Amino acid sequence: MAKFQKDKVDIVAVAKAAKVSPSTVSRTFNHPNLVNPATRKKINRAVQRLGYIRNRAAQTMHGKRSGTIGLVVPTINHAIFAEVIQAFSDSIDSAGFTLLLASHGYNLDREYAMVRKLLEHRIDGVALVGLEHSKATVQLIKQQRTPALAIWNYSNDSPLPCVGADNRLAGRLAAEHLLALEHRDIGLIFPKTTDNDRAHNRLSAVRDALYEKGISIPNERDSEAPYSISQAKQAATSLLTERIRPTALLCGNDVIAQGALFAAQNLGLKVPNDLSIIGIGDFKGSADVEPGLTTIRIPAETIGQLAGERFTKYITSDDSEHFRLCCELECIVRGTTGPVPTC
């Protein structure tokens, strides 16, 4: 195969080789039923022989879809997003699209820059994580009339179509689980909430739920840790070595919760006898630590897959009915939470 890799092999080279016009070659790809099976065979043979590969750029320029979808995430590096990226990628792939990926490191100004960059490539749609975006970003995608989708978060009044879960509810569920176990001395470890509406929503819902029971969290029980097991471990360690130790730790996500768990083990505390720990997310691996992590499950894979399916349909059929899909949360009780120690 591919005997003549001589020069540029484009659609006209194929046409020449098959002794037909370029139009016919184009048609064999785009509307095969409009061309005589015999001619089609000739053309396909020529394609094989020359090793021709379609040029999406040229198609795009003509006004056809580019066949690409942009995805902008805060970070690729961490368990959750990796999972949702994988699912989204697979899902759009099977609809014939390719993924353009960019990350902004929890900085909404960089998010804007990334969206702009993707727009230059004439993506057929762009998916963003979360519902909070800079004014400029929103204006940009509106002005370009590019289909856009918010994933990971759900809100019934989201301006963009969205596929995700209710992060406020996630926070509330976590708090309620601890409250049901009679915990009152609760420590909080959350990531920074600037430019991160997921964390913000979770945290404020937790505070609300606790407040309703008359509990407020003193400053020294309210700790901040970035998305890293080791730094969470540090934060948890200092929280657990205060004069009065909380009986439970509510963590903004499972990575932090794992850090907290390791910190507790390192301090010789028995989980859940001496200390309860709950996370949010249910990442890969959370089930398998010892003891298994109690957490609020956010179905990342489902979100990614659903988002991909729904969004590609939305793009290809441009019947632009706004959609909002809410994925169910679930409180997964494993081994890291238990009743308050009866000391």
Added chain:
Amino acid sequence: MAKFQKDKVDIVAVAKAAKVSPSTVSRTFNHPNLVNPATRKKINRAVQRLGYIRNRAAQTMHGKRSGTIGLVVPTINHAIFAEVIQAFSDSIDSAGFTLLLASHGYNLDREYAMVRKLLEHRIDGVALVGLEHSKATVQLIKQQRTPALAIWNYSNDSPLPCVGADNRLAGRLAAEHLLALEHRDIGLIFPKTTDNDRAHNRLSAVRDALYEKGISIPNERDSEAPYSISQAKQAATSLLTERIRPTALLCGNDVIAQGALFAAQNLGLKVPNDLSIIGIGDFKGSADVEPGLTTIRIPAETIGQLAGERFTKYITSDDSEHFRLCCELECIVRGTTGPVPTC
């Protein structure tokens, strides 16, 4: 800004608004020094006002670079690759490129399909994980004269430029660490090695190293587990409940090693007193489990970053000198390995 979003805003709309020719507008973007600063200012104002965004597809079609680089990985889902993807993405981003990402699920035929798909988008280069690829894939990228790069693996006779580490050496280092601690009864847990030269190289190097000391691994000590903590945990559990328990477990990667660690804890074994465990990879989090995981560090972030820098330079300067970068491995001794129990 963006008062007229009336119709298509292309380079000629901008030209009209700024009262210059399209050529001049194009030049302000591509060769700013060739155009009068005053004109440039006029044009930039028009660009702002109309909200013009360059069309990479049209540029590409003209023969300019597309500004995209393809990356094909086995999976996005797992710690290692997520890290290398992030670093690679950041690195090429700062050189002005955008990432097209695809995954094949450890199937080299799907890898071929993905490369083809990326080629349709006229990527300026494609990076693949590992050195083992189907004949068809290799032929395809050669025939298209697309710059290609192998990452993650290093070999001094790699046909493609490569940036990575020596996986055979990684296996050997792990084995030698256990041997130095006098372990002789060693259990192996590795992922499937088909279509995965990383795992294959590691495993065969481990076998060689053990063989040199006269040790061969009986079948029941040689276990297979996919890339999942929970399934690794299962595999480890069955290995550890054999009649005669090995004194050490050598795991094909850190995910498996973590599974093994949890399995041991679950069985009430003290690590490292009753059992030593070593992994390969040093993923995020491996340092923080309790006890910290001993492992062979593969510098994923360095690999990703270096690969991005080197590859973009390679592409933009097309001085096609073949390059091969070998990243250093390091045996990180933490808390999961110790001397053979003196029972």
Added chain:
DNA sequence: AATAGTATTGCAAATGTTTTCATAAAATCG
């Protein structure tokens, strides 16, 4: 002031497709 350069701009061709329209050949019908 004439000449030679240099800086700035515009014109038009080229890039690789898709699609509308027109045409030619073949098939159907009465």
Added chain:
DNA sequence: CGATTTTATGAAAACATTTGCAATACTATT
């Protein structure tokens, strides 16, 4: 068998850029 419909193909315009070449205006040199 001629008229009409259907099927199959080609010619050419359009898509949004970039760039070589030519033209113009300006500056420096003698």
